[in-house]
Amino acid sequence: xxxSRETSTRQRILDAALDLFGSRGVDAVSLDEIxxxxxxxxxxxxxxxxxxxELLDAVLEEVAADLVVVIxxxxxxxxxxxLERVDAVVRAVFRPAVRRPAMLGLVRELTRLPxxxxxxxxxxxxxxxxxxxxxxxxxxxxxxxxxxxxRLVVGLAYATVTGIATDREVLRAVGWQPTTAxxxxxxxxxxxxxxxxxxxxxxx
Amino acid sequence: xxxSRETSTRQRILDAALDLFGSRGVDAVSLDEIxxxxxxxxxxxxxxxxxxxELLDAVLEEVAADLVVVIxxxxxxxxxxxLERVDAVVRAVFRPAVRRPAMLGLVRELTRLPxxxxxxxxxxxxxxxxxxxxxxxxxxxxxxxxxxxxRLVVGLAYATVTGIATDREVLRAVGWQPTTAxxxxxxxxxxxxxxxxxxxxxxx
DNA sequence: ACCTCTGTCTACCACTTGGTAGAGAGACCT
DNA sequence: AGGTCTCTCTACCAAGTGGTAGACAGAGGT
Numbered sequence: 001x002x003x004s005r006e007t008s009t010r011q012r013i014l015d016a017a018l019d020l021f022g023s024r025g026v027d028a029v030s031l032d033e034i035x036x037x038x039x040x041x042x043x044x045x046x047x048x049x050x051x052x053x054e055l056l057d058a059v060l061e062e063v064a065a066d067l068v069v070v071i072x073x074x075x076x077x078x079x080x081x082x083l084e085r086v087d088a089v090v091r092a093v094f095r096p097a098v099r100r101p102a103m104l105g106l107v108r109e110l111t112r113l114p115x116x117x118x119x120x121x122x123x124x125x126x127x128x129x130x131x132x133x134x135x136x137x138x139x140x141x142x143x144x145x146x147x148x149x150x151r152l153v154v155g156l157a158y159a160t161v162t163g164i165a166t167d168r169e170v171l172r173a174v175g176w177q178p179t180t181a182x183x184x185x186x187x188x189x190x191x192x193x194x195x196x197x198x199x200x201x202x203x204x
Numbered sequence: 205x206x207x208s209r210e211t212s213t214r215q216r217i218l219d220a221a222l223d224l225f226g227s228r229g230v231d232a233v234s235l236d237e238i239x240x241x242x243x244x245x246x247x248x249x250x251x252x253x254x255x256x257x258e259l260l261d262a263v264l265e266e267v268a269a270d271l272v273v274v275i276x277x278x279x280x281x282x283x284x285x286x287l288e289r290v291d292a293v294v295r296a297v298f299r300p301a302v303r304r305p306a307m308l309g310l311v312r313e314l315t316r317l318p319x320x321x322x323x324x325x326x327x328x329x330x331x332x333x334x335x336x337x338x339x340x341x342x343x344x345x346x347x348x349x350x351x352x353x354x355r356l357v358v359g360l361a362y363a364t365v366t367g368i369a370t371d372r373e374v375l376r377a378v379g380w381q382p383t384t385a386x387x388x389x390x391x392x393x394x395x396x397x398x399x400x401x402x403x404x405x406x407x408x
Numbered sequence: 409a410c411c412t413c414t415g416t417c418t419a420c421c422a423c424t425t426g427g428t429a430g431a432g433a434g435a436c437c438t
Numbered sequence: 439a440g441g442t443c444t445c446t447c448t449a450c451c452a453a454g455t456g457g458t459a460g461a462c463a464g465a466g467g468t
Binding site: 023024025026027028105107108110111112118122125126129133146148149151152153154155156158159160162163164166167168169170171172173174175176185186189190192193194196197198199201202 | 227228229230231232309311312314315316322326329330333337350352353355356357358359360362363364366367368370371372373374375376377378379380389390393394396397398400401402403405406
């Protein structure tokens with residue numbers, strides 16, 4: 001079924017679709033365009049994926065798997081300090097997020113698609129989110145993190161990272177330059193921002 | 205030129221286009237659909253706006269004006285404490301942002317459109333951003349805010365607010381419910397999050 | 409009564425869209 | 439050699455796209 005060639009046609013279609021769907025929106029990208037990107041005809045795309053919908057589902061499945069791998073790997077950071085742990089996740093997520101903004105862009109795209117597609121990704125990520133929330137609550141109880149609604153904190157932190165990684169327009173508006181140095185600077189400011197947002201407040 | 209009727213056809217087209225463009229993406233929405241929403245034929249839309257592009261530009265012009273009004277009004281908060289000032293802006297922005305996610309959704313959409321459209325909005329918002337950055341820097345110097353790159357802090361704060369307001373999918377993933385109480389809760393958590401992210405660090 | 413201007417309409421067009429039908433080339437098995 | 443299976447192709451199609459041309463109804467001015 002699957003050819004022995006490493007970068008099979010199927011996989012190349014998936015890659016191209018992820019980039020295009022994520023960067024320009026699912027509805028704005030035609031099968032013809034994806035096919036042209038891969039170097040085949042549209043009918044070859046439709047051979048591997050019976051419909052555009054099915055292709056989208058397959059792409060989402062892949063994104064879910066990738067996200068889970070990246071995050072889960074970073075969570076294994078050994079440092080017991082929760083702030084360091086969060087920092088490790090941010091550092092790990094930042095590179096792929098900025099290098100391939102289409103990935104998080106596609107996640108964002110879910111909001112404007114029929115619910116069915118969102119479900120596909122959510123069921124995969126849900127356990128990770130739950131474990132994360134549980135962990136944060138535990139550390140809040142221990143006084144290592146600012147007391148807050150852990151679920152919403154996860155959402156807020158995610159919104160911050162995704163927003164800054166995908167919303168090029170905002171960065172341009174504040175005069176940021178996408179150089180290598182600018183990238184590192186952005187990453188460090190993001191880390192400091194989240195660290196401050198999560199650290200326990202000493203005043204109260 | 206402009207009819208005396210308050211909600212003129214032109215204005216109703218603008219409103220419908222903003223909602224549809226912002227919530228589902230510019231490319232995914234057809235002129236026919238906008239017309240149907242307003243209750244006229246597509247050709248009436250094309251009578252008021254010579255092309256889809258021109259309609260988009262008009263919508264962006266309106267969004268820019270609205271954004272500037274809302275933010276500028278909130279900035280006039282009299283409280284001298286910068287944290288209170290930021291808080292006032294968040295409170296002011298939160299309601300319209302959540303009640304009409306299409307508005308911020310459209311701003312996010314800019315990233316996936318030709319640059320020309322982005323410029324239209326940027327030139328309008330730029331002065332506001334610059335004033336904001338200047339203000340933050342001044343307060344950082346005075347030790348009232350955490351020392352950081354003010355420009356990126358503006359971007360990060362914006363990303364957080366926009367992300368949490370437009371990314372329904374994320375909120376669903378963390379189990380948030382869009383009730384009235386949930387809304388207030390979300391707003392307060394957002395305020396606390398940003399306050400913590402901006403407050404001066406006492407440890408160092 | 410006539411004219412002009414405004415706003416909405418019907419009719420149409422060239423082009424693109426997602427998708428179907430089926431031909432043909434090559435690899436592999438017997 | 440013949441047959442089957444995998445993969446990519448050409449040839450279409452119905453529906454929808456943004457946009458043009460122009461008819462028509464009403465209001466106002468003369």
